[in-house]
Amino acid sequence: MADNLSEALKTLKLSSADSVEGCLDCLLKALAQNNVETSGKIQEMGVLAMMPALLSAQNSCTPKAANIIAEVAKNDSLQAQLIIMGVIPTLVRLLGVHSQNTALTEMCLIAFGNLAELESSKEQFASTNIAEELVRLFRKQVEHEKKEMIFEVLAPLAENDVIKLQLVDAGLVECLLEVVAQTVDSDRDEDVAQLKTSSDLMVLLLLGDESMQKLFEGGKGSVFQRVLSWVPSNNHQLQLAGALAIANFARNDENCIHMVDTGIVQKLLELLDRHVEEGNVTVQHAALSALRNLAIPVVNKSKMLLAGVSDIVLKFLKSEMPPVQFKLLGTLRMLIDTQADAAEQLGTNTKLVERLVEWCEAKDHAGVMGESNRLLSALIRHSKSKNVVRTVIQGGGVKHLVTMATSEHMIMQNEALVALGLIAALDLECAEKDFVGADLVQVLHRLLTEEHSAPEIKYNSMILICSVMGSEPLHKEVQSLAFIDVVSSLRSHENKTVAHQASLTEQRLTAQS
Numbered sequence: 001m002a003d004n005l006s007e008a009l010k011t012l013k014l015s016s017a018d019s020v021e022g023c024l025d026c027l028l029k030a031l032a033q034n035n036v037e038t039s040g041k042i043q044e045m046g047v048l049a050m051m052p053a054l055l056s057a058q059n060s061c062t063p064k065a066a067n068i069i070a071e072v073a074k075n076d077s078l079q080a081q082l083i084i085m086g087v088i089p090t091l092v093r094l095l096g097v098h099s100q101n102t103a104l105t106e107m108c109l110i111a112f113g114n115l116a117e118l119e120s121s122k123e124q125f126a127s128t129n130i131a132e133e134l135v136r137l138f139r140k141q142v143e144h145e146k147k148e149m150i151f152e153v154l155a156p157l158a159e160n161d162v163i164k165l166q167l168v169d170a171g172l173v174e175c176l177l178e179v180v181a182q183t184v185d186s187d188r189d190e191d192v193a194q195l196k197t198s199s200d201l202m203v204l205l206l207l208g209d210e211s212m213q214k215l216f217e218g219g220k221g222s223v224f225q226r227v228l229s230w231v232p233s234n235n236h237q238l239q240l241a242g243a244l245a246i247a248n249f250a251r252n253d254e255n256c257i258h259m260v261d262t263g264i265v266q267k268l269l270e271l272l273d274r275h276v277e278e279g280n281v282t283v284q285h286a287a288l289s290a291l292r293n294l295a296i297p298v299v300n301k302s303k304m305l306l307a308g309v310s311d312i313v314l315k316f317l318k319s320e321m322p323p324v325q326f327k328l329l330g331t332l333r334m335l336i337d338t339q340a341d342a343a344e345q346l347g348t349n350t351k352l353v354e355r356l357v358e359w360c361e362a363k364d365h366a367g368v369m370g371e372s373n374r375l376l377s378a379l380i381r382h383s384k385s386k387n388v389v390r391t392v393i394q395g396g397g398v399k400h401l402v403t404m405a406t407s408e409h410m411i412m413q414n415e416a417l418v419a420l421g422l423i424a425a426l427d428l429e430c431a432e433k434d435f436v437g438a439d440l441v442q443v444l445h446r447l448l449t450e451e452h453s454a455p456e457i458k459y460n461s462m463i464l465i466c467s468v469m470g471s472e473p474l475h476k477e478v479q480s481l482a483f484i485d486v487v488s489s490l491r492s493h494e495n496k497t498v499a500h501q502a503s504l505t506e507q508r509l510t511a512q513s
Helices: 002-014 017-033 035-044 048-056 062-072 076-085 087-097 102-115 119-126 130-140 144-157 161-169 172-183 189-205 209-219 222-228 236-249 253-261 264-274 281-294 298-306 309-318 322-336 340-347 350-359 366-383 386-394 398-404 410-437 440-449 455-468 472-480 483-492 496-512
Strands: none
Touching (some): 035 076, 048 062, 048 087, 062 076, 062 087, 076 087, 076 119, 087 102, 087 130, 102 144, 144 161, 144 189, 161 172, 161 209, 236 253, 236 281, 253 298, 264 281, 264 309, 281 298, 281 309, 298 322, 309 350, 322 340, 322 350, 322 366, 340 366, 366 398, 366 410, 386 398, 398 410, 410 455, 440 455
8 A cells, every 4th residue: 555655646746637536546545544644645745735736626636635635634733734735715715616516515624624623724714705605505405414514614613703703794693593493392313413503603603792793783683682582492402502692792881781671681580590499500500691791780780689680699509510609609799799788688698608608618619719708708898787797707707808818819809808907897896806816917917018919908908907906916916016117118118008008007006006
């Protein structure tokens, strides 16, 4: 076989038209037997560079040349080479001209499927009319296998934002909606698979800002309306895609406000309610993601609270699934931002606070741990309520907020310090034991002496020092750590607010020493 291959490769280079086809057959046979080795030889002998010309010849050799490219494209090391050689535009042109030729069409699709995974291919694909060609081809297909082949090319291509928009313009969305309508009531395996692929691809198209906004059409778009109708369906896959689509549409304030005003929250709450007991985790996660995004604009928060969002979300407190826990926490945190009454109501909910404290120790799930801490802090910061402070102290949350003040994320450090400041101001007596046990004063000393602490961290640490001076054991610790010297050195800090607070703190410490 090796001798035949070498002969075929040599003959190809001399290429008299009659012998070319036989040589290509020999190459295909060799590729079928050992793809990697043969691909390497094709490359070494310089035959790869002849492929674009053989493709352009448009004779009986063309499908075979496309087949060789499809085979060589399976071998990672040569994909980049094929892209640089410019086979993509040539193959796309062939697909347009020879769409009646089933064998050639299939070879083009296999080659596209192998090349489309490569990031560098996407720019080349975007400069062709691949979107129109694939959509035109898709519309003509009846067989499941053929549709699947096209889907395998569409999915990686649709990750590119430029191509997303091209696919939307070419009418792919209407094709996908048609597939969904045809397969939704079927339980045949291939229909279930097509329904999943179509609805997943639909959600992927909505990840691009321009394609999403185009399909939203100010909330009046027929596509938007159709996707909404998936949420109350009885099909889990469609419920999931519908909720994910809403989460994707909810990526700017204008869309979010429109959606809340048109009653989408109720649809999501009904969906979540259906999935409380023995629910589908992916659907729960998607619906909570959508609610979290919708709760970002300030005007939506009170409307969503009135609609009972927090009550339904709290039903998932018993979930043992970290992705659901994470989204639940994020949704509640978004909802209570600037909403004092809601923060008070949730912050005095003992069950919630106990669960948050438990999740603050979820070392295996950094996301859940971080969100629990942030929600604990938010309940205090937005309610500014003594009742909430007391609930958090009694639930054992203080030590977690002290740890949070040492986080590597400045925003979390700051949130923790502000919450601790409110605890100290509203109920120092009750928190004293926990502050001492969690080494609060040592933590503040470290934050003030560390060079890289941000100005707001230093500022809030000094505010907190002043707030804990009313406690005898904490006061003693402040004195023993010579805070006056630390604070005094900050009076010359380049940040004026920090320097001013350092002067005030120094006066306070001096007066109470």
